Amino acid sequence: MSVRKVMMVALRVTWVVYAGLIVGRLAGLPLAWWVVLAPLAVLLALGLGQSGVSRRSRALRANPVPAVEVAVPVAGRWSVLNSPADKVPSHGTHGYGQTYAIDIIAEPAPGARPAFARFWPVARRSEDFPAFGEPLYAVADATVVRAADHRRDHLSRNSLPAVAYLLLLESAVREMGGAGLIVGNHVVLDLGDGTYAMYAHLQRGSLQVRAGDRVREGQLLARCGNSGNSSEPHLHFQLMDDPDLDVAAGIPFSWRGIGVPANGEVFRAGGPPLSQP
Incomplete structure (x- = not known):
C-alpha cells in the first residue's frame, strides 16, 4: 500500500474515532477522555493531511509536468x-x-x-x-x-x-x-x-x-x-x-x-x- 493511501486511510479512521469520542461524550463518558483524546485526534488528522500536501507540493515544484x-x-x-x-x-x-x-x-x-x-x-x-x-x-x-x-x-x-x-x-x-x-x-x-x-x-x-x-x-x-x-x-x-x-x-x-x-x-x-x- 502506498504512503498516500495509508495517510488517506489514517485520516478516515481518525475522523471516525473523533466522531466516536463526541458521541461518547454525549453518552456520558468521563470528561477527561473527551478533553485529552479529541484534540489529539484533530491534530493528528490535520498533521497527516498537511504533511501529505507539503510533500506533493515539493515534488511538483521539483519535477514540473508538461500540460x-x-x-x-x-x-x-x-x-x-x-x-x-x-x-x-x-x-x-x-x-x-x-x-x-x-x-x-x-x-x-x-x-x-x-x-x-x-x-x-x-x-x-x-x-x-x-x-x-x-x-x-x-x-x-x-x-x-x-x-x-x-x-x-x-x-x-x-x-x-x-x-x-x-x-x-x-x-x-x-x-x-x-x-x-x-x-x-x-x-x-x-x-x-x-x-x-x-x-x-x-x-x-x-x-x-x-x-x-x-x-x-x-x-x-x-x-x-x-x-x-x-x-x-x-x-x-x-x-x-x-x-x-x-x-x-x-x-x-x-x-x-x-x-x-x-x-x-x-x-x-x-x-x-x-x-x-
Whole structure:
C-alpha cells in the first residue's frame, strides 16, 4: 500500500474515532477522555493531511509536468470555477489527483443559471440549472477504466444555509466515506502514456459507456449531474497519472483551441466531432 493511501486511510479512521469520542461524550463518558483524546485526534488528522500536501507540493515544484492537450469535453457556452489558471492546486488540495482540476458550469445565456441565495430558497432541484443533463464527450481516443452512475443527484447547495451544511457536515462525512462519495458518479478514461481523464458529478443513470469500452474523441460518455460533493450541477474535469484516486497525482491539461480558461471566464466550445444525439 502506498504512503498516500495509508495517510488517506489514517485520516478516515481518525475522523471516525473523533466522531466516536463526541458521541461518547454525549453518552456520558468521563470528561477527561473527551478533553485529552479529541484534540489529539484533530491534530493528528490535520498533521497527516498537511504533511501529505507539503510533500506533493515539493515534488511538483521539483519535477514540473508538461500540460497534455486534449479536446474540450463539452459543447456550448460555459463559465469556469476553480481553475488551475489562477492557482495550483486549483481546489486547495492535491488529494484525489485534483491539483490541476477545473469546474465548469453551463451558461447558455447571461442570467440563465439560478443566482446564489442568501437564505431562500435554501436549495433548488438539479433540473433548475442549465448544466444538468448537458452531454459530456470524450476528450481523446481512449479506454474506459472506471464508470459508475448509481448515486443520486441531490439538491443544490447554493445558499448560505446550504453552503454551511456542505462545508461543516456533508463534506466531512463524504471524506470519511472515500473518493467515491466525493466525486459521485464518474468516468475515468485511459488516454495512454500514463495519462487518465476523470469526469465527476455525472447525472445518475446517464452513462453511455462501461469499463473496458474503447471510445473515440467526441463520443458521448454521460451527462452532467449533481452527484457527490457538489454545490450545483457542474462538470469537474481533471487529468491524472493513475486511475486510483487515492494515489493519483494531477497532470496539467490544455483544451484544444481554448487553453485553460480562468475563474469567471466564459468560453464557447463547438459540437463534438462525432454525430451525437
